[in-house]
Amino acid sequence: MKFNKFLLFMIMAAFAVVLAACGEDGDSAKSEKNNASAKDVKLEGSVAIDGSGTVYPLMARLAEEYMINEQENVSVEVSRAGTSAGFKKFLVENGTDFNDASRNIKDEEAADAEKLGIEVKELKVALDGLTFVINKDNDWAAEMTPEELISIFLADSTVENWSDINPDWPNEKIKAMGPNENHGTYEFFYEKILDKQDMDSSVNLQQEYSTLVNLVSEDKNGIAFFGFGYYVNNTDKLNAVAVDFGNGAVEPALDTISEDGAYADFTRPVFTYLNVNHAKEKPQVKDFAIYVMNNINKFAGETGFAPIPETEVKENISFLEGL
Incomplete structure (x- = not known):
């Protein structure tokens, strides 16, 4: 009788181990599936960028790479009206998503953003x-x-x-x-x-x-x-x-x-300014912003810019991912 109880105990223990292993494998498979799904999410829509003619070659290059290799259904349009002219298109209702700038935003421009309820994030992208x-x-x-x-x-x-x-x-x-x-x-x-x-x-x-x-x-x-x-x-x-x-x-x-x-x-540092409201409302805007920061130092040199420190890149990515 004791032997039978011992045998039954061993069978049940083995069965529990198998169930646990299956559960772990299932969780792992589920995690991998979720990660794959997140990576393979297909976005669509548009991203509008204007501003600095100096920053234009860098942002145009990134936009091209993004549309070809990341999100073929997202249209990223990059224009070059100039920093000041670009801010006028950025700081209006339904304005552009990004404004490239070869200077910092001015106090009066920041005040305009506040009046309009536009949250603006300065993203340093390179050195010129x-x-x-x-x-x-x-x-x-x-x-x-x-x-x-x-x-x-x-x-x-x-x-x-x-x-x-x-x-x-x-x-x-x-x-x-x-x-x-x-x-x-x-x-x-x-x-x-x-x-x-x-x-x-x-x-x-x-x-x-x-x-x-x-x-x-x-x-x-x-x-x-x-x-x-x-x-x-x-x-x-x-x-x-x-x-x-x-x-x-x-x-x-x-x-x-x-x-x-x-x-x-x-x-001097050069920047792109992000309309944070748009990034929260439009997934393609946030996704492109993260792509820019992840790849900015990769393409800076080939478009005539010196890279920024990786610590600054990581800080910006952390902010963007938290939106």
């Missing part, structure tokens, strides 16, 4: 180096100091010809150019580089960066400023001025552009 470009035939101004560069653009400067900077340089009029007031690059230049001193009225300001590239490439005396990305994609047409900040001339490059590196004085 303000770059001064010259014509390929300009072999005299390859290296300049910040003070010399600034003197070309200031209203109260006595510099008009190259020889006013250096008597050994040509006695020919400098043709200064740059992006217009719609662009954050203009505002960064005016506020940070010129220290809010008036810009000379003779500076040729343009809406399109491609226009500036062409104008300088066709004029031996031309000089313009814009983001490093537009230079690095046009090195066949332009040369970049190496800047001597006091320790020898430094060329803008991916390994010198940083907030504490050799080109730090002309380095």
Whole structure:
């Protein structure tokens, strides 16, 4: 009798082990299925992005990759009205989902967002180096100091010809150019580089960066400023001025552009601003925002930007996933 009870106990114990194992396998299979389902969710709809022409190449590249490799039924439209013009499209009812910006949001823009009940999240996406470009035939101004560069653009400067900077340089009029007031690059230049001193009225300001590239490439005396990305994609047409900040001339490059590196004085962060309300309401907007942060450093270099620290990337992803 005791043997029979022992045998029965052993059979029941073995049966319990089998049931437990089946349960664990079932839970594991269920978990794997849920993960696969989350990964394979097919989204649809649209994502609207406008703003900075400087940030445009990076965001356009990310949008292309996202639509091809992640969510083929989501349409991501990226435009480039300029940072300030973009904020006007962003800070309205039913405005754009993202606004790319080559400067921080202004106090008055943040106040407009608050009035409209729009929660805005600043997402730092890359580092850009303000770059001064010259014509390929300009072999005299390859290296300049910040003070010399600034003197070309200031209203109260006595510099008009190259020889006013250096008597050994040509006695020919400098043709200064740059992006217009719609662009954050203009505002960064005016506020940070010129220290809010008036810009000379003779500076040729343009809406399109491609226009500036062409104008300088066709004029031996031309000089313009814009983001490093537009230079690095046009090195066949332009040369970049190496800047001597006091320790020898430094060329803008991916390994010198940083907030504490050799080109730090002309380095700036660039951003995209997210309408958090839209991200909460439209799954494709949140999904694209997370995709951007997960892949931003992968595509930064190939579009002319230096990467941001991974700690900042992870902080932004954590915020977005928590929405």
